[in-house]
Amino acid sequence: MDLELEDVPGVGEKTAAALRELDDPEAALERGDVAAVAAAPGVSEGRAARIVQGVVRQRHDDPGGFLATDRAAELYDRALSLVTEFAVTDYAAKRLRTFYPSGVASRVDEAQELAERAIEKGVDEAAREHLADVEALSRPSDVRVRDRCLATTDAETYSAARDAFPELSVEVVEDARDLSELARGYSTVVALDEEFAGVAVEGDVQVEPKALEKPAEIVPERVLSFFAANRDSLAAATRVHRAAGMDPPLDLDTLEDALARLEGDGSVAGDEELDRLANAADDLDAVASQAEDVANDRLREALAEKDVTIEGSDLLSLVERGAGVDSLLSRELGDEYAEAVAAAREHVVSELDLREGEADRARRAFPDEPTYPVERDPEVVTRLREELQAERDRRAAKRKRELAADLADLRPAAADLVHAALERDVEYAIARFADEYDCTLPTREGTGFDIEAGRSPLLDVPFDEVDPVDYGVDGVALLSGVNSGGKTSTLDLVAVVTVLAHMGMPVPAESARVPAVEELHYYAKTQGTLDAGAFESTLRDFRDLTAGADRKLVLVDELESITEPGASAKIIAGILESLHESGASAVFVSHLAGEIRENCGFDVTVDGIRALGLEDGELVVERSPVKDHLARSTPELIVEKLAEGEDGAAGERAFYDRLLEKF
Structure with a gap:
């Protein structure tokens, strides 16, 4: 769309x-x-x-509202947490939070198709380990380029350039003279106006009227910094694709080769000539100083080994001419001086690995005229450094443009590569959840539910110790059972299976059918009798609930606690009648199932979690509800145990038998 x-x-x-x-x-x-x-x-x-x-x-034109009560929303959060805990990446954990229970079939089918693919693919553990290093791609926001600027005479072009290239300075100029001034302060000036084409300007001035259409050429640092910042994630995504046998959106070898040419700071790697120029520019002063020491050490050694004799007439002549030690060196140690200077020059050339033209300029830093001590010419050294730096910058810019051009072409596919790896983590999380909780994909049809060997993952016991439950209801039913017999956990199981099914997720059961409803209404057990106002509000909630009830699944836990037991049975019976007439699917957990059935105007189903007895004071129950069975209460079981175990007088046994008759 x-x-x-x-x-x-x-x-x-x-x-x-x-x-x-x-x-x-x-x-x-x-x-x-x-x-x-x-x-x-x-x-x-x-x-x-x-x-x-x-x-x-x-x-999907989904109005939302599936989770119609706080308890339903709470169970969704808990169910979602069970799935997200298997996510390796932050991305997958966030992405899984976009899965929500829906009453719209197209949305549920879309999500379930993803879950089905995930389960079919399974989990590759090697690929899953590599996912730990995959992160969503980031876009560096601190890229600044200070050796380059854009120039234009047009205000509109100036504004467009500033928007297009926030990394660069953009300057307004009037003529070629202004361009020349800019070129003195920048390594490169890119003129955006056609009128400057063919104009002779000192410095590196490039005329690019279509620069705004070629960002990778003008600011290659933008592309390079993106890949440098995300290289670890890209490398990990590459490993995920290879380990999982995924079909990548680009040639992985090409990407790896391009990344190998990129340093972590966004500069170009693997260019020996660029490294040579950078090292030569950086080390020039230090090496020139070393060369002075080489020359002066040679001269001192020569002086120490040679006897120099000056006759009186020669000395007088030197003094009359105002000559000093330089003249003496030239006359007496000319050859030794030449050798010392040659050694200094070759030291600079060899240590900096200078090329022919560079070497000639470096040699001029040490003059032929004898001096002592031997000193480099600072102006010559400065010019050489500037030339090396300029050549370094030109080569770096060229290599950056070349590498950026290669990487710019890869950028969309590289983003798809990482996204596909992260999406695989979403699938792995679903598959791991399905495996951990012995899940199956449910069906959604009819107005009732049918769960076989369902086990609630919400209980505070290890999942493999949870007893499986079989339970199904078509229409409206009451669920009875002793205290702590598993009524609420059964209701929770129905709710969490329904929620997961409408999220499109697998459910913890051997098989499961849930109603294709639009809303889940789950009312948790209330704490104590409600006051008049709250009781009135609750009745209004159930009045509204009966409207359109055929599109709702209603789960209610011990509603009788809202008021007196006698009144509760009558009120619940009336609610059940309305839900039954509306064609709803509903389960009401209640200790008053018998009384409610007596007050119902239809033959309401009463199911029960059957108690098998007491052993060592512990309740033993059959966890799967028995159809059409009104379960006995805990007090009845205790009285029965006392009656069966009483060995006292007949009157004492008769007391317990009389109590049993009341049940």
Whole structure:
């Protein structure tokens, strides 16, 4: 569908503006990429998940509202946590939060198809280990390029350039003279106006009227910094694809080769000539100083080994001419001086690995005229350093452009590579959940439910110690049973299976059919008798509940506690009658099942969790409810035990028998 950001539920004008800061917000929303949406300024992870849910609801015309009560919402949170705990990546944990129970068949089918694929693929443990190093791609926001600027004479072009290239300085110029001034302060000036073509300007000035259309050439650092910041994640995603045998969206060897040419700071790696120039520029001063020491050490050794004799007339002549030690060196140690200077020059050339033209300039740093001590010419050294730096920068810029061009072509597919790896983690989490809790994919049909060998994952015992439960209801039923016999946990099992099924997730059972309902109403056990106002409010809730009840599953735990037992039985019977007439699916847990049945105007089903007795003071029950069975209460079991175990006088036995007759 054509997605308008402002039309997405929960997205206002400000949020839409924030989302537009992303590279492709519409695509991110369509594919449910919560991490990408959360990268928008001011959008939290929780809000991103809700926004993505809004897109899903919009796509399926889903009004929401499946979780109609607080208890239903609580069970959804707990069920979702069971799935997300198997996620390796933050992305998968966030993405799984976009799965929600829905009453719209198309949405549930879409999610269940994903779950079915996940279970069929299974989990590759090697690939899952590599997922630990995969993260959602980030976009560096601190890229600044200070050796380059853009120049234009046009105000409109200036504004467009600033928007297109926030990494660069953009300057307004009037003529070629202004360009020359800029070139003195920048390694490269990119002129955006055609009028500068063919104009002779000192410095590195490039005329690129279409620069705004070629960002990778003008600012290769943008692409390089992106890949440098995400190289670990890309490398890990590559390993995931290989381990899992996934079909990658690009050639993995090509990506790895390109990344191998990139340093962690975004500079180009593996270019020996660039490294040579960088090292030569950085080390020039230190090596030149060493060369001075080489020359002066040679001269000192020569002086120490040679006797120099100056006759009086020669000395007088030197003094008359104002000559000093330099003249003496030239006359007496000319050859030795030449050798010392040659050694200094070759030291610089060899240590910096200078090429022919560079070597000639370096040699000029040490003059032929004898001096002592031997010193480099600082102006020559400065010019050489500037030339080396300029050559280094030109080569670096060229290599950056070449590498950026290669990587820019890979960027969309690289993003797909990481996204596919992260989506595989979503599938692995679902598959691991299904395996851990012995799940199956349910069916959604009819107005009742039927669960075989279901085990609740919400109990405070290890899952493998949970007794399996078989239970099914068509229409409306009462569920009876002793205290602590498992009535509430059975109701929880029905609810969590229903919630997971409508999320499109597998459910913890050997097989399961749930009703294709639009709302789940689960009313937890109330604490104590309600006051008049709360009691009245509760009755209004159930009045509203009966409207459209055929599209609802109603689960109620011990509603009788809202008021006096005698009145409760009559009220619950009336509610059940309304639900029955509306064609609803409902289970009411109650200790008053017998009294409610007597007050019902239809033949309501009463199921029971059968108590098998007491052993060592512990209740023994048959966990699966028995159809059409009114379960005995705990007090009855205790009285029966006392009656059967009483060996006292006949009158004492008769007392317990009389109590039993009352049940």
